[in-house]
Amino acid sequence: MAALRHGEAYGYQILQTLGQVEGMAITESTVYPILARLAKESLVKVRVAPSPAGPPRRYYRLTKLGELRLRDMAAQWRLTHEAVDSLLKGMPDE
């Protein structure tokens, strides 16, 4: 969902965006089912548009509900991140 916060993107494009993020080694068998479920839960909206490469592309865009959910998740993630960081404080790097 965070990969969609700047605008719409199609499945493979999202996959490539995520692939460029270090530590986010994530494949299509994880991303596409999640996109389908987000669409089912109305957290993203799908727009089908022609593609120069082949079959029509499915462009995903966050809905208002999706933006709210992303904000909630981001806040939760920051809390978890800070909590784990405080637990790991002083621990030597391997």
Next chain:
Amino acid sequence: MSDANMNLSTDVRRRVEQHLDALEQTLAGSGMSREERRSVADDVQGQIVEMLAARAPNGATVADVEAVLAELDPPEAYHGDAARATPAVAAVAAVVPARFSRTAIVGAVWAGLFLFALVAFFSASLKVVDHHSGDQPPPGPSVIAMIGIAAGIVGLAAPIGTTACGLAAISQIRASLGRLCGLPLAVCDALLFPLLILDGVICWGAVAIYETYRVDLGQQGRSNLAIALICIAIVLIVAADFLIGRAVWRAASRPNPQGSAI
């Protein structure tokens, strides 16, 4: 899936379709809806075609397709995406706030309506008795009375509705892998009326035993028999409810390896 725009040879297209068919079968086996399966298959198809276009701009061969498919996850990888998520993805999924199961809440509210229906029923019975004994005319139908009757009718279906909602909620919560919470309420919904029926049967058995043997007993003997049967019935009810409740709770809260998650 649409092949209308795919500029691929028949052999290449056939191999791609084979892969997509296997993928759809796996997704169907994992309980995904048809709409979601179609969405996933379309995304995978789009990716394959783009990868083929990048790899062989002048026309892909079957060898190119095999090379592209080798870079992709096999269809089996789509069975339970959460199980194969990377640690980062699993961590994100872990902090998604869980939503309380609406089905479990509906079941609980439905059970409450049953109580309302009982109260309304007894209240109406008392009014009928009052009417027969008194000289006031019966009150005419009012909006509140009509709403009460409607709620009462819905409430009387609660033994089936609440149990069904409870079972559905347990199933949904188990499949959600943490996205839905409220398992205790769902188990209560599922068990409430079946256990009440069982308790009723035990009480009925105790009364039947008492009625069978009381004629042969004196006053003291009847009291002793009644006390003994009440104690036995209470012990049986508590034991049966506890054992069944614990067994169902253990089964419902067992980890679900086939579940799906975000």
